[in-house]
Amino acid sequence: MATNYGSKTKTALSFAxxxxxxxxCYDAFESxxxxxWPDVVGTYSGSRAEGxxxxxxxxxxxxxxxxxxxxxxxxxxxxxxxxxQPNICSLSTWIRINDxxxxxxxxxxxSGGPVGTYYYIMSTGYMAFGYYNAPWTTIEGTGSVxxxxxxxxxxxxxxxxxxxxxxxxxxxxxLTMDVAMGxxxxxxxxxxxxxxxxxxDIAHFSMYSVQLSATQVSDMxxxxxxxxxV
Amino acid sequence: MFENRKYVIINTSETGxxxxxxxxxxxxxxxxxNVSGSKTFVKxxxxxxxxxxxxxxxxxxxTNTEIRNILTGSEWSHGI
Numbered sequence: 001m002a003t004n005y006g007s008k009t010k011t012a013l014s015f016a017x018x019x020x021x022x023x024x025c026y027d028a029f030e031s032x033x034x035x036x037w038p039d040v041v042g043t044y045s046g047s048r049a050e051g052x053x054x055x056x057x058x059x060x061x062x063x064x065x066x067x068x069x070x071x072x073x074x075x076x077x078x079x080x081x082x083x084x085q086p087n088i089c090s091l092s093t094w095i096r097i098n099d100x101x102x103x104x105x106x107x108x109x110x111s112g113g114p115v116g117t118y119y120y121i122m123s124t125g126y127m128a129f130g131y132y133n134a135p136w137t138t139i140e141g142t143g144s145v146x147x148x149x150x151x152x153x154x155x156x157x158x159x160x161x162x163x164x165x166x167x168x169x170x171x172x173x174x175l176t177m178d179v180a181m182g183x184x185x186x187x188x189x190x191x192x193x194x195x196x197x198x199x200x201d202i203a204h205f206s207m208y209s210v211q212l213s214a215t216q217v218s219d220m221x222x223x224x225x226x227x228x229x230v
Numbered sequence: 231m232f233e234n235r236k237y238v239i240i241n242t243s244e245t246g247x248x249x250x251x252x253x254x255x256x257x258x259x260x261x262x263x264n265v266s267g268s269k270t271f272v273k274x275x276x277x278x279x280x281x282x283x284x285x286x287x288x289x290x291x292x293t294n295t296e297i298r299n300i301l302t303g304s305e306w307s308h309g310i
Contacts, residue, residue, distance in 0.1 A: 051273070052254040054231065072232050073298045075255060075262060075273055102302045194262030195308040199298060 017220040018092075023083070024207040026188065051076035053189070056201070066203055066227050071189045073099065073199030079110060082186035089182075090157040090212040091119055092220060094228060097200035098149035100125065104198045106154075107205070108191045109184055115192050117183030119156055121147055127154055127165040127172060131181040141165045143172035151203070151228035153221045159211035168230065169221030171214055203228070234275045237297035241287035242270050252279030264306050271297065 053069040053076040071077065097104055101123060108118035118130045125145030130138045144167040146152040155166040160180045165172040188205055189198035204224075212220075235254075245258040253272045255261055261270040272282060282288060292300065300306060 050256065050260050070231050072235060072273075072294055074237060074271070074294060074301060079260075099298070102298065191308070193308040197301075 017223045018206075018208065018212065018216055021208045021210045022206060023085070023089075023209050024080075024205070026078070026205040048079050049076070050079050053078070068094075068096075068201045068203035070201050071198045073102070073104075073197050075194065075197070077110075077190035077194075077197055078188040080186055080188075082109065082114065082184050085117070085183045085185060085207070086209050087180040087182050088159045088209065088211050090155060090208040090210060091206070092153070092155045092208070092212065092217075093205045094151060094153055094203040094224070095121075095146070095200060096149065096151045096203075097121060097125075097147040097198075099199040100147050102199065103196040104147070104200065105187075105189060105191045105196045106198065106202075107185050107188050110187045110190060110192055110194070112192045114184040117181055117185065118191050120191075120196065121154075127156065127167065129156055129158075129163060129165075129177075131177065131179075131183065133177075133179050133181075137178060139163055139175040139177055141167075141173040141175075143167060147200075151201075151230050153217075153224070153228075155212060155217050155220075157212045157217070162211070164211070164214075166212075166214070166217045166221075168225075169218040232294040235273055235294055236275070236278065237271050237273045237292040237294070238278070238282055238285075239269055239271045239289040239292075239300070240282075240285050242268055244285045244287055245270060247281060247285060248272060249279065249281035252281050262301075262306075265304075265308060269305075273297075 053071045055069055057067045059066050093106060103123050104121040106119040109115035116132045120128050122128045125147040127141035128138055130136055146167060153168050157164045161177045163175045163177055250257055253274045263270050
């Protein structure tokens, strides 16, 4: 897997770092200020901001400058064309949460029909993943709390029934699911029916069709942490 | 961040009277409903838009913190 450090202005991949096997990459760093995030091929393939998440552009300077979207937890989310995820899959995201009373959904599906998975932060501040195995089942992190109003790099990396959560470049929790899960997603920041919407900041969101390794996750974190002051 | 945002809960039956150019949602299809489907909410910045002010079922204005507390309650929490 190729590794690329540093910003790549004028592309949609500036924060991706790991570029191979990308399924999706939304990067507020490259935002044009519109209501869209550029996707992996640099075009706006149907993504749309609902509600009115706010683009922030003033944090950091020079090569450390970041842009991010702030979601109000009450109707703000991104909606994009749905796609099916493979059983082997990873989500990498930079987030900042200052809400210790609620679940924060990173992504899922806005409709109840095809939804099978959701990635979220529990009200206790730990990473978690929900999947439908008749009934809904969750696996929950037990390592680091990430809703402390500090930027965190969170990675969900699964292959078959193994699912590893990483926080800030280190393994947080190594979990086993009951079944291997794919899932269809089309939102960032909301669960179905507008439930458990994200309150806070998202600067980067990329999905991969592989289970990222510990080394890759650490490299991703180390390459970008200076931008977030951590 | 969202000090200027105001939120008002209304009956779903009145969504047809909303001028969506005055609020921060594009249309009625993307509004979040409560579990029973009888209520929804709209949001806007600063003063209450005229099309919201004229709704007979509108609630008081809520702040962002207040509406998030409401949305985490059982009336608005969809399933898991």
